[in-house]
Amino acid sequence: MTATARHAVVIGGGICGLATSHRLARAGMRVTLLEGSDQLGGLGTFFPWRDRWVERFYHCVMPTDDNLLGLLGELGLRDAIRWRPTRMGMIVDGAHHPFNSALDLLRFRPLGPLDRIRFGAISLLLRRLGKGRDLDTTRTEDWLRGLYGDKVWEDLLAPMFGSKFGPSFGNVPALYLWQRLGRERNVATRGYPEGGYKSLIDGLRTSIESHGGTVRTSVPVRQVSAEGDRARITLADNEILEADHLVSTVSLPLLRGLADADLAARLPGLRLPYQGVVNALFFLRRPLTGHYWTPVLRSGTDFDGVIEMSELAGVEAYGGRHLVYAMRYTDRESALYREDGDAIAARWAGQLVDLYAGIGLTAEDIEDVQVFKAPFVEPVYPLGFLTHQPPIEVAETPLLLATTAHVYPEVTSWNSSVGLANRVAGILTNA
Ligand SMILES: Cc1cc2nc3c(=O)[nH]c(=O)nc-3n(C[C@H](O)[C@H](O)[C@H](O)COP(=O)(O)OP(=O)(O)OC[C@H]3O[C@@H](n4cnc5c(N)ncnc54)[C@H](O)[C@@H]3O)c2cc1C
Incomplete structure (x- = not known):
C-alpha cells in the first residue's frame, strides 16, 4: 500500500492535531481531522468579544519556539509574529515589586539581603548547575531547597511555581523546571500573532484543506476501536469512519473513556x-x-x-x-x-x-x-517520568498517542505540541 492511499484520522483540533494533520496532508496522506467542539484551536482557541476574537487563555510565542516558528514559516505566517520586550512583576503579601533587573532584586524586600544575592547568583547559574544531572529522578523541592535555601524555597519558589502543579509541586521532577527555564531564558522578549491565535489556526486549516485533507468540527468522537490493523471511529451521531492510522491528541483520561474494552486494555496503564x-x-x-x-x-x-x-x-x-x-x-x-x-x-x-x-x-x-x-x-508528572512515559505507538494497534503527557520533559506549549506532531508524522510517513 502506498503512503498516498493510506487514511489517517486525527482526533482533536488543538495545535497538536492541526500540526499533525498539516504534516500528513503535505506528505500526501489522506487525512481527516475530527474536532468535537464547534471551533478549532483547543486550549489556544478563542471566543467572540464584541466585534473581535479573543483567546480564552493567555498565549504568547517565545523566541526559542523553533518548532512553532518553523511551522509558521511554512505557512507564510512567521512574519505575523510581533515581538515585544515584556516586563515581569511580583506581588508578595499585597506589596508590588518590579522583578526584571539586578537592581530590582537588590531592592526586593520579601527576601533578606543575603538571600537576594544568593537568589540572583543561583538563578544565573541554574541552567548550568542542572547540566549532566539526573534531574528526572530528583524532586524539585530537594534540588531547589538545597540550592536556594529554606527561606527562598518556602517563601518564594514553592508558592510561585507550585501554583502550576498544586500542593505536590515539590515532588515533580526538577527536570521540568530546568527545561522551563531553558524555554524562557530569553524571557524579556515575547511574541504575539497579528490577528491573534485565530490567524494561525485559520492558516493551518487552510493548509490542511489545500493539501486535500478534511477538517470537521462539531463531531465529537464517541468510541474508538481497533480491528486488526484498521481503526474504527464512531462519532456521536453514530457515523462510522475507518482508517489505517488513528492519532489521538486528547488527554489519556479522555481517551480511556472513548476506547472500547479491547483497545482500552492496550492503553498505557499509568494513571496520571x-x-x-x-x-x-x-x-x-x-x-x-x-x-x-x-x-x-x-x-x-x-x-x-x-x-x-x-x-x-x-x-x-x-x-x-x-x-x-x-x-x-x-x-x-x-x-x-x-x-x-x-x-x-x-x-x-x-x-x-x-x-x-x-x-x-x-x-x-x-x-x-x-x-x-x-x-x-x-499531567502532574511523577518522578522518573522519562522511564514511565507512555510510547507514542500503541503496540499491535493502528493507534498513536500525541498528548501533553508525551511532550515531557518539554513544557506544554504550542511549540512542544508542534515538535510532537513532527515526531508522529515522521513515524507515519517513515521520514
Ligand atoms: C492558561 C494557559 C496558558 C497557556 N499559555 C501558553 C503560552 O503562552 N504559550 C504556549 O505556547 N502555550 C501555552 N499554553 C499551552 C498550550 O495551550 C497547550 O500546550 C496546547 O494548546 C496543547 O495542545 P493540544 O493540541 O495537545 O491539546 P488541546 O489544545 O487540549 O486540544 C485537544 C482537542 O481535542 C478536542 N477533543 C477532546 N475530546 C474530543 C472528542 N471526543 N472528539 C473530538 N475532539 C475532542 C478538544 O476539544 C480540543 O480541541 C497555555 C495553556 C493554558 C491552559
Whole structure:
C-alpha cells in the first residue's frame, strides 16, 4: 500500500492535531481531522468579544519556539509574529515589586539581603548547575531547597511555581523546571500573532484543506476501536469512519473513556493526575502596572497570577480596552473549578480591585469579565517520568498517542505540541 492511499484520522483540533494533520496532508496522506467542539484551536482557541476574537487563555510565542516558528514559516505566517520586550512583576503579601533587573532584586524586600544575592547568583547559574544531572529522578523541592535555601524555597519558589502543579509541586521532577527555564531564558522578549491565535489556526486549516485533507468540527468522537490493523471511529451521531492510522491528541483520561474494552486494555496503564485551569479575563478601561506576567503570592486572592496581555498584544486587539488575565491552575474536581463562572467573575473582580487599589484601580474601570475553564491542561508528572512515559505507538494497534503527557520533559506549549506532531508524522510517513 502506498503512503498516498493510506487514511489517517486525527482526533482533536488543538495545535497538536492541526500540526499533525498539516504534516500528513503535505506528505500526501489522506487525512481527516475530527474536532468535537464547534471551533478549532483547543486550549489556544478563542471566543467572540464584541466585534473581535479573543483567546480564552493567555498565549504568547517565545523566541526559542523553533518548532512553532518553523511551522509558521511554512505557512507564510512567521512574519505575523510581533515581538515585544515584556516586563515581569511580583506581588508578595499585597506589596508590588518590579522583578526584571539586578537592581530590582537588590531592592526586593520579601527576601533578606543575603538571600537576594544568593537568589540572583543561583538563578544565573541554574541552567548550568542542572547540566549532566539526573534531574528526572530528583524532586524539585530537594534540588531547589538545597540550592536556594529554606527561606527562598518556602517563601518564594514553592508558592510561585507550585501554583502550576498544586500542593505536590515539590515532588515533580526538577527536570521540568530546568527545561522551563531553558524555554524562557530569553524571557524579556515575547511574541504575539497579528490577528491573534485565530490567524494561525485559520492558516493551518487552510493548509490542511489545500493539501486535500478534511477538517470537521462539531463531531465529537464517541468510541474508538481497533480491528486488526484498521481503526474504527464512531462519532456521536453514530457515523462510522475507518482508517489505517488513528492519532489521538486528547488527554489519556479522555481517551480511556472513548476506547472500547479491547483497545482500552492496550492503553498505557499509568494513571496520571491532570491539572486544569480557571482563567478570568478582565477588559479594563485603564492599564495596570505594565508587567506582562506577575505571580501573586499570599495576597488574599484566589488567583495566583496576573497577565497584562495588552502589554504584548496592544489595546487595538481589544477595541481600545486593556486585557488582563487572572489565572489559577487547579484540579477539575476542586470547589473552585466546580464553582459557577459568574460567581468567580464577581469575586475575582473585587480581589483585582483590592490588589491594585494602590494604583487607583476601581470597579468602574472593569468594563467586562469573562471566565473560562479547561479540565485537562497537563499531567502532574511523577518522578522518573522519562522511564514511565507512555510510547507514542500503541503496540499491535493502528493507534498513536500525541498528548501533553508525551511532550515531557518539554513544557506544554504550542511549540512542544508542534515538535510532537513532527515526531508522529515522521513515524507515519517513515521520514
Ligand atoms: C492558561 C494557559 C496558558 C497557556 N499559555 C501558553 C503560552 O503562552 N504559550 C504556549 O505556547 N502555550 C501555552 N499554553 C499551552 C498550550 O495551550 C497547550 O500546550 C496546547 O494548546 C496543547 O495542545 P493540544 O493540541 O495537545 O491539546 P488541546 O489544545 O487540549 O486540544 C485537544 C482537542 O481535542 C478536542 N477533543 C477532546 N475530546 C474530543 C472528542 N471526543 N472528539 C473530538 N475532539 C475532542 C478538544 O476539544 C480540543 O480541541 C497555555 C495553556 C493554558 C491552559
